[in-house]
Amino acid sequence: MEKNALNIVDERTQASYVIPIYKRTVRAMDLRQIKTGAEDFGLMTYDPAFLNTASCQSAITYIDGDKGILRYRGYPIDQLAEKCTFLEVAYLLLFGELPTESQLIDWIDNITHHTMIHETTKRFLEGFRYNAHPMGMFISTVAALSTVYPESRNVHDAEVRLHQIHRLIGKVPTIAAYTYRHSLGFPYVYPDNDLGYAENFMNMLWKMVEPKYHANPVLARALDILFILHADHEQNCSTNVMRAVGSAQADPFLCTAAAAAALSGPLHGGANEEVLRMLAEIGSKDRVPAYIANIKAGHGKLMGFGHRVYKNYDPRAKIIKWAADQVFQTTGKNPKLEIALELERIALEDDYFIKRKLYPNVDFYSGIIYQALGFKPEMFTVLFAIPRTVGWLAQWQEMLEDPEQKIARPRQIYTGHDAREFVPIEKRGV
Numbered sequence: 001m002e003k004n005a006l007n008i009v010d011e012r013t014q015a016s017y018v019i020p021i022y023k024r025t026v027r028a029m030d031l032r033q034i035k036t037g038a039e040d041f042g043l044m045t046y047d048p049a050f051l052n053t054a055s056c057q058s059a060i061t062y063i064d065g066d067k068g069i070l071r072y073r074g075y076p077i078d079q080l081a082e083k084c085t086f087l088e089v090a091y092l093l094l095f096g097e098l099p100t101e102s103q104l105i106d107w108i109d110n111i112t113h114h115t116m117i118h119e120t121t122k123r124f125l126e127g128f129r130y131n132a133h134p135m136g137m138f139i140s141t142v143a144a145l146s147t148v149y150p151e152s153r154n155v156h157d158a159e160v161r162l163h164q165i166h167r168l169i170g171k172v173p174t175i176a177a178y179t180y181r182h183s184l185g186f187p188y189v190y191p192d193n194d195l196g197y198a199e200n201f202m203n204m205l206w207k208m209v210e211p212k213y214h215a216n217p218v219l220a221r222a223l224d225i226l227f228i229l230h231a232d233h234e235q236n237c238s239t240n241v242m243r244a245v246g247s248a249q250a251d252p253f254l255c256t257a258a259a260a261a262a263l264s265g266p267l268h269g270g271a272n273e274e275v276l277r278m279l280a281e282i283g284s285k286d287r288v289p290a291y292i293a294n295i296k297a298g299h300g301k302l303m304g305f306g307h308r309v310y311k312n313y314d315p316r317a318k319i320i321k322w323a324a325d326q327v328f329q330t331t332g333k334n335p336k337l338e339i340a341l342e343l344e345r346i347a348l349e350d351d352y353f354i355k356r357k358l359y360p361n362v363d364f365y366s367g368i369i370y371q372a373l374g375f376k377p378e379m380f381t382v383l384f385a386i387p388r389t390v391g392w393l394a395q396w397q398e399m400l401e402d403p404e405q406k407i408a409r410p411r412q413i414y415t416g417h418d419a420r421e422f423v424p425i426e427k428r429g430v
């Protein structure tokens, strides 16, 4: 008898099947052989929202949600956040190993030389209204890059792919900064190749008439750490979109735009913006208990709380809390922090949240730092999309190189009508 297997008896037919267990999963296709007769299609699995389905094998990011562990390519997230720069981590995620010194120099050089966007793309941004949401502008402009680089369609050419990866990682901060400048009516600032990734982003956001922009090093480092923490998170909603759209062999600009569209939703990356709205709505610390009581009564959700995978404190939230302290020493405390801490304190002692294992997630504190850094809530999800572009691209590459992957095409359980006769319009009643 095969030990690493399931022995299944179909009560409908009394037939038995041995289904191998592969890396703690069963292959859904192995169930197809379970049939009641020759006409039967065979068993499928039903898993709306992928609660218990592995859609791929991946060597990029490891999460143990019960223990609150997050690792990129085996390295604990806290070590990477403490010791690396964002571009070093980007290299690790994409290529599997930390770069040597010369690899890092080349990598930074490649990214830095792809930060400018075509002037026509810059003008494309002019078409948006002054009050357009930055995330809408970001998604559309990333998609528009597809028209500028038609060779990017050649997704099976590794060299072409790498070129687009450089372009995307280089250009997303530029696009993000331009959406911000557009909303303020300020002239766009060209990238400055002397500056690091986060510093250059700050330069494009905030430089005015001074000849050279000098970022505050504490704030630039905090932003770089936030980028590291947001770089990848295995098969989340937007990454799943990246892989699904990529599986149809769309070019990486369009895949990234699609993934960013998923990220913009309030249950995903849009949650950081919602957290700030929630804290503003609560207004003061003494109103926290009433707010929580209202949530428990079924009126909405506590934004920045809960996670599909983490049933423990999100390890990123811990590091963000630490980074927030560093930022606040420079910028002064964000008054919303007091409300957030009180919300966390009460929620973590409350049965409703304990029973459901609801803890602060990455979005709970990130918005408070972003606000202290000078960003408006509308920009928060764009700040998430910049680093996550790296994770999306790493996952996209892995998907394209995986011989088991095909176009993503789920099955369904059809619940509609059986075949019926067409009814002419005059017989359809009034």
Ligand code: CMC
Residues within 6 Å of the ligand: 236, 266, 267, 268, 269, 270, 271, 295, 300, 301, 302, 303, 304, 305, 306, 307, 308, 309, 356, 358, 361, 362, 363
């Ligand atoms: N506040 C109050 N109750 C909650 C919350 C919350 N934030 N999150 C989940 N619950 C309750 C939910 O109502 C359900 O209760 P019951 O069993 O009585 O029906 C239970 O907890 C299980 O929740 P679920 O909705 O089945 O969990 P899920 O895995 O489908 O959803 C989630 C995960 C992140 C969408 C959800 O927790 C949520 O909506 N949180 C608020 C939005 C948020 O912070 N999103 C950011 C996620 S982290 C970063 C990212 O992915 O971008």
